[in-house]
Structure formats: structure tokens, C-alpha cells
Amino acid sequence: MTGPHAPAPNVLALKRDALTERLTLFSLSLPALALVVIIMVVPVVWLFWLSAFADDGSLSLVNYQRLVIQPSYGRILLATFEISALCTGICVLLGYPLAYILSQLSPRTAGLCMMGVLMPFWTSILVRTYAWLVLLQRHGLVNDWGISLGLWDKPLTLVYNFSGTLIGLIHIMLPFLVLPLYGSMRAINADYLRAAANLGASPTRAFWAVFFPLSLPGLLAGSLIVFILCLGAYVTPEMLGGGKVIMVANAIATDIQMFFNWGAASALGVVLLLLTGLVLWIAARLARLDEVFGGHGT
Amino acid sequence: MPRDASLPIAIRQIAKSYGPVRALDNVDLDISSGEFLTLLGPSGSGKTTLLMVLAGFTRPDQGSLKFGDTEVIRTAPHKRDVGMVFQSYALFPHMDVAANIAFPLKLRGVPKAETAARVARALEMVQLAGYGDRRIAALSGGQRQRVALARAIVFEPRILLMDEPLSALDKQLREHMQIELRRLHEALGITTVYVTHDQREALTMSDRIAVINHGRVMQLGTPRQIYERPANRFVAEFIGESTFLPVQPSAAGYSYAGQALHLPPDMPAGRHHLLMLRPERLRLLAGETPERCNVLAGTVQHLIYQGDSVLVQVALADGTPVAVRAAATSLALAALPAPGAAVRLALAPEDTALLADDDA
Numbered sequence: 001m002t003g004p005h006a007p008a009p010n011v012l013a014l015k016r017d018a019l020t021e022r023l024t025l026f027s028l029s030l031p032a033l034a035l036v037v038i039i040m041v042v043p044v045v046w047l048f049w050l051s052a053f054a055d056d057g058s059l060s061l062v063n064y065q066r067l068v069i070q071p072s073y074g075r076i077l078l079a080t081f082e083i084s085a086l087c088t089g090i091c092v093l094l095g096y097p098l099a100y101i102l103s104q105l106s107p108r109t110a111g112l113c114m115m116g117v118l119m120p121f122w123t124s125i126l127v128r129t130y131a132w133l134v135l136l137q138r139h140g141l142v143n144d145w146g147i148s149l150g151l152w153d154k155p156l157t158l159v160y161n162f163s164g165t166l167i168g169l170i171h172i173m174l175p176f177l178v179l180p181l182y183g184s185m186r187a188i189n190a191d192y193l194r195a196a197a198n199l200g201a202s203p204t205r206a207f208w209a210v211f212f213p214l215s216l217p218g219l220l221a222g223s224l225i226v227f228i229l230c231l232g233a234y235v236t237p238e239m240l241g242g243g244k245v246i247m248v249a250n251a252i253a254t255d256i257q258m259f260f261n262w263g264a265a266s267a268l269g270v271v272l273l274l275l276t277g278l279v280l281w282i283a284a285r286l287a288r289l290d291e292v293f294g295g296h297g298t
Numbered sequence: 299m300p301r302d303a304s305l306p307i308a309i310r311q312i313a314k315s316y317g318p319v320r321a322l323d324n325v326d327l328d329i330s331s332g333e334f335l336t337l338l339g340p341s342g343s344g345k346t347t348l349l350m351v352l353a354g355f356t357r358p359d360q361g362s363l364k365f366g367d368t369e370v371i372r373t374a375p376h377k378r379d380v381g382m383v384f385q386s387y388a389l390f391p392h393m394d395v396a397a398n399i400a401f402p403l404k405l406r407g408v409p410k411a412e413t414a415a416r417v418a419r420a421l422e423m424v425q426l427a428g429y430g431d432r433r434i435a436a437l438s439g440g441q442r443q444r445v446a447l448a449r450a451i452v453f454e455p456r457i458l459l460m461d462e463p464l465s466a467l468d469k470q471l472r473e474h475m476q477i478e479l480r481r482l483h484e485a486l487g488i489t490t491v492y493v494t495h496d497q498r499e500a501l502t503m504s505d506r507i508a509v510i511n512h513g514r515v516m517q518l519g520t521p522r523q524i525y526e527r528p529a530n531r532f533v534a535e536f537i538g539e540s541t542f543l544p545v546q547p548s549a550a551g552y553s554y555a556g557q558a559l560h561l562p563p564d565m566p567a568g569r570h571h572l573l574m575l576r577p578e579r580l581r582l583l584a585g586e587t588p589e590r591c592n593v594l595a596g597t598v599q600h601l602i603y604q605g606d607s608v609l610v611q612v613a614l615a616d617g618t619p620v621a622v623r624a625a626a627t628s629l630a631l632a633a634l635p636a637p638g639a640a641v642r643l644a645l646a647p648e649d650t651a652l653l654a655d656d657d658a
Binding site for chain 1: 389402
């Protein structure tokens with residue numbers, strides 16, 4: 001018998017084991033952590049640093065002042081958000097029904113169809129954008145067919161403008177919406193819909209009362225990914241916008257390539273970064289709201 | 299209640315195949331108004347498929363299904379007006395308890411004030427009064443089960459379907475809920491079809507049991523009929539423990555090992571091949587052999603103490619192992635024979651059940 005004050009056995013050794021275990025786990029994540037710090041954190045800090053200096057090398061807010069004073073920058077920011085929002089909205093309209101159908105198919109058939117959705121990922125964004133040029137130009141495939149079918153008389157200007165940029169962006173972004181949405185739809189237990197029907201809900205009613213609310217987390221995740229990727233779009237507006245569509249990334253490129261103004265470019269980058277952060281923060285608040293109403297239970 | 303509380307169900311020639319597998323093989327079944335009928339069978343027997351046909355989620359290949367006088371085989375699930383408790387409960391996670399229960403009432407255009415009153419009453423009935431604003435994720439398994447039940451009965455359906463509703467609960471809670479479901483059924487008088495693979499649950503709760511295997515009804519009867527007079531070997535083996543001894547037809551009836559058997563007066567007609575022995579229906583004989591009793595002789599092999607009883611494993615003269623359940627009172631324990639001792643087992647004629655060997 002050990003007395004009430006006798007030392008319990010192995011206390012220190014067990015504590016040491018726990019510590020070793022935690023250190024081992026930490027050391028496993030060390031390479032990835034180092035990589036993130038070197039290629040993410042350092043450049044971002046550098047970006048902030050650069051944006052805080054004027055052309056003559058003195059510490060100043062002149063780069064940010066310019067963003068506020070020159071109306072062109074406001075227009076660029078506005079256009080960026082406009083295109084991103086529109087692209088996200090159209091992706092939702094196109095992607096939601098697609099993801100819904102995929103989620104209702106047998107997993108085997110759905111897998112095959114998913115290949116179709118993912119196929120665009122196998123080619124470079126540049127190739128895909130050029131393909132749209134071929135399709136959408138004045139005497140491209142779309143215009144030729146449209147006219148020969150009598151849908152419209154004169155060639156439409158589908159490219160080198162806002163609509164061309166939008167079409168290209170939607171094509172690139174759609175899989176990013178469909179993937180998380182499909183995942184969250186697959187996770188919805190078919191019994192929920194059966195229960196809704198059993199309780200008297202028509203298929204339409206069951207969809208809006210049960211399926212749609214339960215698919216919202218996936219929809220939010222997908223929309224967020226699309227919106228944020230759109231905010232940083234460069235290639236598509238550059239090639240399909242015909243110089244008429246200038247998004248933030250294009251403005252940054254111009255600042256550097258034409259004016260060698262690193263300070264101005266950095267300031268734009270910082271603003272875009274902060275705005276993206278703001279979008280994420282708002283989305284997180286919305287997601288938490290969703291949690292209050294109950295996420296996925298069993 | 300403004301309308302009849304319950305409806306009878308008539309199932310005729312319902313069949314459903316999945317490729318070469320016959321999930322339902324021409325099922326005929328009549329369920330009376332207000333009855334608690336259990337579909338009992340092993341997994342893959344077709345019992346759940348039959349329930350899904352009743353609910354309208356599975357479209358059969360053929361057959362007729364009537365609720366009362368109305369043919370419903372082609373009626374969409376949302377127009378059938380039957381309550382159902384799912385095995386997964388299927389409570390909507392994005393609604394709180396009250397909203398879940400109010401859902402069927404909202405669909406039926408019940409005014410708000412009445413909805414609130416009926417939700418409160420349904421919660422009371424399942425002993426969850428005051429739980430209306432809880433989130434589903436915050437409920438225990440037993441509470442979810444009750445909410446699912448409240449949601450299934452709140453719109454006063456005349457038929458209630460339950461698909462293994464207690465299978466996710468632990469043993470103690472399950473047994474408690476069995477009694478409570480039975481009580482609720484008696485209070486509501488609603489025609490209930492209950493699916494389970496748990497024979498004890500079926501025996502405890504049902505007015506009648508339909509034992510299902512290979513998509514067919516193997517036997518339909520009261521728990522006592524099913525247990526004491528199984529129609530065939532499958533039913534006898536699926537429900538309760540049993541040993542089978544081969545019997546031969548003789549002049550007076552049947553005999554085992556040359557010994558004529560005393561048979562019960564209600565012995566079903568037909569050709570029989572097997573004598574069914576249930577451990578708790580056998581008695582260890584001490585002293586005189588009672589009159590008109592079937593007696594088997596054997597040697598004790600093992601005694602297994604099981605708390606509420608003692609299982610005595612006996613080898614008959616030809617080596618066939620037979621189990622006898624003996625009471626575990628101190629007196630009986632003291633009187634138990636030791637392993638190796640010769641014993642005689644008595645079986646009352648009323649407990650003597652003969653059955654056919656084939657599964658048909």
C-alpha cells in the first residue's frame with residue numbers, strides 16, 4: 001500500500017514523453033512552415049515595406065495618396081470588384097445546377113462527369129484563353145455559326161472587351177465553384193429529403209426547405225474561392241480585355257513594366273491584399289452565422 | 299380526433315427485383331387498423347425494402363397497396379400522409395427542435411398559434427417539454443429519437459412507419475424506449491409498421507410479427523405463436539435459441555429414438571421432420587418422471603453461470619448437444635448436477651413443437 005503522500009509513479013517520465021511527442025509532431029511541420037515563411041511572409045512584409053517609400057527614397061504615404069487622389073485607381077478597383085462579383089454570380093447560376101445533377105448521379109457516373117468538369121485543369125490557362133480568342137473573335141467560330149444560323153446579322157464584338165473577359169474568367173473559375181459545392185451536396189444524407197417528402201413536402205418544396213440550406217456552406221466556400229481568384233486575375237483581362245478591361249493585377253503590371261514604379265505597384269498590391277482579407281473576414285462572419293443555424297449534424 | 303385515428307393496410311403481390319436479386323417476392327400481408335406489426339428478419343431479407351414501398355420511396359415492379367380503401371401504390375411519397383421514423387432520424391440539422399416538428403404542420407397550412415400548441419403537445423408526449431429551441435446537434439441519441447417520433451406523429455397520420463428506430467441506442471435506453479413506444483402506440487391507436495432485426499424487440503413490442511426472409515413472409519403470427527410454434531426451421535433458428543432433433547412418423551404420431559412423443563393438442567397438421575428444443579422450456583428432472591411428459595436422457599458436459607440463469611450443456615445418448623436453462627436461485631444452484639452426471643430432461647407436451655425441415 002502506498003500512503004496518501006507517497007509520490008505517484010512515473011509522473012516526470014510521462015510528462016517528458018508527452019513533450020517529446022509534441023516536439024516530434026512540430027518538427028514534421030517544420031519544412032512546410034519554413035517554406036511558407038520564405039515564399040509568403042517575407043515577400044508580403046517586403047511589399048508593405050516598399051509601398052511606404054516615395055520615389056526619392058524617403059518614408060512617406062505618397063503611394064497611398066496617389067491611389068486616393070487619382071480617380072483612375074478607384075475605377076480600376078471598382079472594375080475589379082465588379083467583374084469578380086459578376087463572374088462569381090454567373091458561376092453560381094451555372095455551377096449550382098451542374099453540381100446538383102452530379103450529386104444525384106451514381107458515384108460512378110458522377111466521377112466520369114467530374115472528369116469533364118476537371119478537364120480544363122489539364123491545359124494551361126494561356127492555351128484556354130487563346131482558345132477563347134479563336135472562338136470569340138470577329139470571324140471566329142461563334143460569330144460564323146451565329147450568323148449562318150440567322151441568330152444575328154453582323155458579327156458581335158465578343159472579345160477584346162468586358163464580355164470577353166467575363167466569358168474567359170467564368171470558364172476558368174467554374175470548376176473552383178463546382179468542386180466544393182459538389183462535395184457538400186454529396187454529404188447531404190438522402191434521408192433528409194426522404195423525411196421532407198414523407199412529412200408532405202413536394203420535391204420543389206423539399207429542395208428549398210432542406211437541400212438548399214444544407215448546401216449553403218459549400219456554395220459559400222466555392223463562391224469565395226472564385227471571387228478571390230477573380231480579384232487577382234491577370235492573364236484573362238490582359239488577353240481578352242483588349243486594353244479596355246484593366247483589373248488591379250494589370251495595373252500593377254503596368255506600374256512596374258512601364259513606369260518602373262515599385263512603390264505605386266506595392267501600394268496597389270497592399271490594398272488588394274487588405275480588401276481580399278476584408279472579403280474573407282466578412283465570409284467568415286457569414287459562415288459563423290450559418291453555424292448558429294446548425295451546420296451538418298449526423 | 300376529427301377523423302379515424304388509424305387505417306388498415308392491404309399488401310397484395312408486391313414484388314421488387316434488383317437485377318437477379320428478388321428483394322420482395324410476391325408479398326401478401328394484411329395489417330389491421332390500429333395494429334402494431336413488426337417486420338422481423340435478418341439484414342438483406344427485404345424488410346426495409348417493404349417499408350420503403352409502404353412509404354413510397356421504392357417503386358415496386360408489381361403489386362397493390364391499399365391504405366383503407368385507397369389504392370396508393372402510385373401515390374407520391376409526399377401525398378401518402380404516413381408518419382415515418384428513420385433509422386438515421388433524419389432530423390433537419392439547420393432547424394431547431396420546434397422547427398423540425400412544426401415542418402409537417404407548416405406544409406399543411408396549419409395556423410401559427412395552433413402549430414405552436416401542437417408542437418408543444420407533441421414534445422410533451424415524448425417527454426421533451428421545453429426542448430423546442432434546442433439545436434439538433436445539442437441532443438443526445440435518445441432525445442433525437444424522441445424528436446423524430448414527435449415529428450412523425452404531430453400531423454396525426456393514420457399510419458406510422460418505423461425503420462429500426464432504436465438500433466443506434468445503447469441496450470438500457472433501447473429497452474426503455476421499447477416500453478415507451480408501446481405505451482405511445484396504445485395511447486394513439488395508430489396503425490404501426492415497425493422494422494427490426496432484433497427478435498427480442500419484436501417479441502416485446504408487437505401485436506403480430508411477420509418474419510421475413512428472401513423477400514417472403516416466412517410466418518405471420520402473434521409473438522407467442524412465432525416463438526412457440528415456428529412454421530419452419532428458419533423461423534425457429536432466427537427467434538430464440540434452439541436445438542433440433544430428427545423425428546420419425548409413427549403409428550400414433552411421431553417418435554424420437556424409438557420413443558413415442560406426447561404431442562400438444564393444437565399440433566399443426568402437415569409433415570414434420572424435426573423436434574425443436576428451447577433451453578428454457580426443458581426441465582432437469584429430479585426423482586419421479588411426471589406423467590405424459592417427453593423425457594430425454596443425457597450427460598452433463600458444462601455448467602455456465604450467466605447471472606440471471608445457468609446454462610446446463612447436456613450431451614444426449616447419441617452425442618447431440620442440448621442446452622437447458624436452469625433458474626439461478628441459491629436453492630436451484632445447490633441442486634445442480636455436476637459435469638459428468640447422468641440427467642433426464644423433461645419436456646411438457648405443450649412445449650413440444652414439431653416442424654418441417656425445408657425453408658418453404
